[in-house]
Amino acid sequence: MFPILEKRRLNDSMTLMVVEAPFIAKKAKAGQFIILRVNEFGERIPLTIADYDGEKGTVTIIFQKVGKTTLLLDTLNVGDCILDFIGPLGKPSELEGHKRVAVIGGGAGCAIAYPQAKSLHALGAKVDMIAGFRNKDIVILEDEMRAACDNLIVMTDDGSNGNKGFVTDALKKQIEAGANYDLVVAIGPLIMMKVVCDLTKQYNIKTIISMNPIMIDGTGMCGGCRLTVGGKTKFACVDGPDFDGHEVDFDEAMLRLRTYREQESEQTREFNCRLMEGAKNA
């Protein structure tokens, strides 16, 4: 059992939790992930580690409420426990040896992208961070992101923060204005990572992306997280989650992520109904 020590709503759909997991906290490195199961009947879902503190023995996760499991997780409060919390899984990110880096986060992906920016910055790279959100009301972690890099650019799809456009618009502008990136790190929805890679390919800039596919065990046993990288089958759980974005077959990954879309939306609908029932009866 893994107690929740802190819980913070970042916006309407995103929550941060600090979880007591001393063994994992001691071994965790940037880019790795955990798998959790909320209760006995729950699914196992992977979440990238947003932060960790080996001394305090804590691991921070940030999740977006997108389905039943994340909705259920969000009903837990400080003092409650998560039944299973397993990690650190996957290979740590390889961030050393870069001079000028653009770190790109999309929505909830910013939660994972900003610690990467922080690590790169600490390793001596000059870091620009480009964060994209649908509108200004759901911008998260702005202060943290600003502190983690040399230059933060926040884009909104609807322009509500005065900076309308996608992350790729900002990235292109930066590159054309002479930012001489030797690495781009992109973390967010698959479609965002794909378009970032399409752009950086044109400029021949090495691009690392972080995959977050459907998974069960996270140890290479089920093969459910497989994806095609450079024409070869790779398992995101043990070969990743970071991959060279120019080699990844994103179209296949997007189709695979939709495997259980119908079952999931049905479960989520039922769960929301029950939550409402509960609220009415309370």
Add this chain to the structure above:
Amino acid sequence: MPNMEPKKTPMPEQAPDVRNKNFKEVALGYTAEMALEEAKRCLHCKTAPCMNGCPVNVHIPDFIQSIVNGDLEKAHDIITATNALPAICGRVCPQENQCESKCVRGIKNEPVAIGRLERYVADWYMDGHEKKAERAASNGHKVAVVGSGPAGLTCAGDLAARGYSVTVYEALHAAGGVLMYGIPEFRLPKAIVQKEVEHLVEAGVEVKPDMVIGKVLSIDDLLEMGYEAIFVGTGAGLPRFMNIPGEGLVGVYSANEFLTRINLMKAYLQEYDTPIIRPKNVAVVGGGNVAMDAARSALRLGAEHVYIVYRRAEEQMPARREEIHHAKEEGVIFKLLNNPVAIHGDENGRVTSIECVEMELGEPDASGRRRPVEKEGSNFEIPVDCVIMAIGNSPNPLIRSTTEGLEANNHGCLIVNEETLQTTRDAVYAGGDTVTGAATVILAMGEGKKAAASIHEYISSRYQ
């Protein structure tokens, strides 16, 4: 006088057209009368050839004699003196290649149904006749076991009985390894596995789930924590794919994933959140027990047509005859001497068919089986919405890739001294599928036992 009936006393079973719609156990077990009748078929040969066929040397004629005498408690004691998991072995051991293959009754007629009798005794014990497991007096030494499958559980049980303080680390959230995630409920009820694990816990074994050794703790960390020896029984858990076009399509599963969703994660029960595709038409590729398990599970999820696609002929299938027979009875369609060459999908990336080519048998290959050769131009498609790859597993690389000095062969199997099961590292032993490649539950148990004896010898020798 022995019962000279030439055939085994039949095992009561759920009818095929009933059981292929539920996940309950297929074989229902002997009644007391059936067990007695079958026990009387044993000739009690002085040389007990059956025992030589048993990887853990159960004293077979003795326990059968106790059944005849009506002393089931003694029968249970005799079995468990060498076999810690009789309810499991009675169900999933390939007795036809082991004890029963050596039975003198089997020369002219059917052998004594040793497996069914073992199961009968174990089930009787679990059905309200259990004794509290005794804890051996502590000898003050600590051993860690990595992996809670049949090899790890057996090793842990044997060491605990010798007074060691044993901790078993498991990567998943429940102990049992392949017994929990791989073998289906209808062949091995999970409640039985849980009982066996509880029994070990009672005997003093500590089980820590959710711990991926190689990640959260390394082998070296464990040694630093004061474990004097380590047994690695992490199984063969890295699924193989065929590397044919279309394996990335939605609806293509490894047998590991499909079975884990059903067995460990209980996707067939409404109250669990585990999602699974409930396919109409399924092709299972492979000819082993895992392929049979996947095919029969697919039927139980409601599939209308389930095909086993296998590139050789039935005689070459590695699956147990009993499993093949059960699968056929339940309606699984066998497409033999057919080899998949591609999987096709629709615009949404979902499987629509599997393309196969016909094969014929040529000269024997390295395994001694006649090698299948493609018949050119014989390609055809089977319309399916799901393909399950059950073509084998390689040992999981997590431990060897994170432990310096731990060597493996070209197949990824850990290299051990065959006598002691010691790896290329001091104090580190290994056994089961992680050493042999995918094999059987009982062989893994035999290795767990052997490793426990070696570990005991190793630790004792340090304190002489």
